[in-house]
Amino acid sequence: MPGLLADVYNKKTLAFQDVSEQDEESDENGNFLLSEKKKQEKEELEISESDDGPAWDSKFQYLLALLGWAVGLGNIWRFPFLCWKHGGGAFLIPYTVLLVFEAFPLFFLELLFGQVHRVGSVKLWYKFDKRALGIGCASAVTCLLIALYYNVILSWAAIYLGNSFSSQLPWSKCPTINGTAVPECAQTSPTEYYYYRNVLDFAGWGEEGSSDIVTKVLVSNVIVWGLVFVSCVKGISSAGKAMYVTVIFPIVVLVIFFFRAITLRGASGAISMVFTPDISKAFKIDAWKDAAIQTFFNLGLAYGTVISYSSFNPRKNNCQKDAIFVATANYFVSIIATMTVFGIVGFKALTNTDEMLKKFRGGPGLAFIAFAEAVTKLPCPQLWSVLFFGMILMVGISSQIGILLGFLLPIHDTFLQKRIKQSHFTAGSCITLTLVGIIFCLRSGIQWLDIFDSNACTIPLLVIAFHECIMSSVVYGVKKIHKDVKSALGFISKIQPFWDICWKLISPVLLGVIIAFSFYDLIMAPVKVSYWDSFNFSGPSSTDAPTFSIVCLYIILLTPLSQIPIQFILQTLKLRKSRKYKEPNKNNNNNVA
Template sequence: MKDRDQWNSKVGFLLAAIGSAVGLGNIWRFPYVAATNGGGAFLLPYFFAIITAGIPILILEYTMGKTFRGGAPVTWARMNRRFEWLGWFQVMIAFIIAVYYFAIVVWVVSYIGFSFTQAWGADPSSFFVEYLGLTDSALNLGGIQTSLIIPFVIIWAIAAFIMYKGVSKGIEKACKICLPILFVLMLVLVIRGVTLPGAVDGLEYMFKPDWNALKDPSVWVAAYGQIFFSLSIAFAIMLAYSSYLPKKTDVVNSAFITATANHGFELFAGIGVFSIMGYMAMMQGVPVSEVAGAGIGLAFMTFPTAISALPALNALFGICFFGALFTAGITSLISILQAVVSGFHDKFEMSHKKAVTVVMVPAFLLSFLFITGAGMNILDIVDAFINNIGIASAGVIEVILVTRFFNPEKLRQEANEFSNFSIGRWWVFSLRIVTTVVLGIMLFLNTKDYLYNGYGEYASADVNVFGWGTILFVIVIADALTTMKGKDGYRDLDKIAYKEVN
């Protein structure tokens, strides 16, 4: 096989890994999850989940990628030929996420422009619905929305430019530019937020502990779900990124740095978001709980209302907020795409540019679904199923295969070989027992809920086509790619040539 690209430095890898982990969910998902699952008390199961699942799986995936020198399918195949299917399952999950992630970044770009004049007016919710041309059903496409075409092309052009440049010259450089910008923009938001009247009420809503919540198993499940959602684990990204590491990289330290930076950013973003929610609640004379929201509603409906209500510098604040979403979205998007690209590059020995083309063309075509009038409905359903069923399944299978059908002690020794501090047998215990049990429970509860109750208020046809249909699509394509013949030796590490960087 041709020499694989590598990161120019450990710092470059860490910035890329942090850029992947620090995505849109850090800004709009974590604060709400914490606030509605015990507030300050939620931090206890949250940090427990980091120690028992987040960091152990990061160490696992960093070690696997660095040791077996391939994207997810090839890494799993080199561990055991029968494991290759899981790699393609994870890659296809990443592919689906990349397709709809484009749409969100497209909306963000538009809202950067809208921020200059607060074009959303007095009713941001209605404006957002009209802007998307939102239909009443995921199956009622309503045609492509022409207002979305220009930002759609812009985002595709940016993503393609970065991806064709490769790992070191494209992704690494992009993250070195975007991460500092993201931090500065978020710093502006936090400083402005905590200086607003009513900010204390918002922070109290987020951090006031409700210790009784810890008795609820769903709170603990939510903590583990947030960790998987946030750290980009179990769906091929970190396996791919770590496969470009030099042999002597300290993966244990790298995992702790990545997790600490990511979760520190989540808490930091939460302070900014809920400070502003507190101000907004005070202005409207209602409790914070009535204005607080999560996900798309927070970003495109609630926050524009808050921006318009600010006493000064509204445009600047809007540009900072949506600029932060844009930079976080881009670094996550390119990481998701690279997870897919590496799978094709490594198994079929394609050139990097050919692999990018093989991935980007079908992704481009499928992403048109998300700029139709049904785009947000489709996105909502697909996102719920791919995260709560797809990633949870991949995580459960991953830890079971490693701890039950492979010798995890070998991986522990490999992780410790070049690390400044060693991981003990607690690492294997966490993966084999704690992570397996909690993820198994989470997967069971999610699957049971969707089977019995459907999802949201969507019709069963919508859920069957775009929810269960997406899971079926991922499984079928993963199986087809597994059975395809790869280049000779792609499973054999000894036959792989790669550049050694000291």
């Protein structure tokens, strides 16, 4: 965006600078001038002097919140799938490299800006350059769209959790009619049948009943939204307390599952296959593309949540150490989750490990089908089922809290603080999202989820992160970032040159390449949605998305992306108008003289 970089090419000109009346002085001709002191204040962004306002109860609570945000469902079902897909341990090569050079520097940068400037994502970029208001707005809109569909996945987990207390797990065997197994289940498997027929009651677009509401999913979705509302109603005050349950419980359960998984029969074969690197796959383009996207989303970048969470920190805090701790912990959680997943699924396959890996799938199917079947074969299956689906629900809620706060906090603080109480805004948002989210509670709901969860929400976050890099390193400037680092840490780190080269060059270049590949895939590859045909069953399949859903996909894609150019144009016009109003016409002054 050439206009956005105007200050870079002409640093002597304050492009469309918005000047408040109290910062102005008039010369003898009535022309408005800036005093040297005020000019310096405008040139160097002021840092808020007050630490008053909401804050985390403790550093431990803050780190829990960051961990709860970073560790999500992707660690449990996306990362293991990518390890299998890209040569086992070989995938760790591109993943580690890109974590260090792409995601890690941006994570530290967001922590730094939130902590030092003590504002949310919308105010932050507006503070740097009023024309960059759209970056924060795009983050907030993306969070809103993701929160809309993410909750229904948690409602599925809640259904499984509730049924885990049954005397016999309902997905452990096929239901019968007059002593005969239901044909639809007999031709698939009990777990497939339970997921697609009992929980989702699947009917694809164009099929009879596809627009019918699945009552149990709707009720479960409302209950989960209620839990999320209670966790967010008082902002970080309530969210911070919720983290003690939603973060600590899943970590404890994951550790328990890890030690159980590695001791199961058949586990060693699967785990050895995962971590025996196929180096030839480590250098394929697809592996690097998937690794780049996974590292990016594993740390939850560009949502605005990291900035908001960090803004409630004391200004004097070593956020560099926080970034290292959270990124490292998230890295090892992904590896532990992968070993656990393959240990459990390897136990399920026993002697057919090769066949099992050929049918390996990522996403919800891993949790609700593969894991659900595996726990039925463990001693005391109800206990393991409660632990597993309780873990999925808690991990999901901690992520959903962060997603929702990524919308609520910056929007309320920027636009609504004097108009409506935060609790009322939170309640209204949750009710609205619950009502709109009914579309995911339909029998075709999983197909709608596929549209939302595809590139429609992935690409906007990548584009937002790219603009964050440009705004930070080019428009705001590395010198000012150094001042922020010194303000937060009290010193300039020895690895600061590494951060600088990543912010200025490596990270934006990598993001640009990923964005290009993502748009290419979106345009060239056919859009697919989930499909299940129990009577022609050869495993879960997909089908081409109909035209109306592809149109919806592009609307979803453009809704957050459009915020950046629209706000750029609006703020530019506003600043031009303000400047014209405050600067008298020199020709008129000359005529008077």
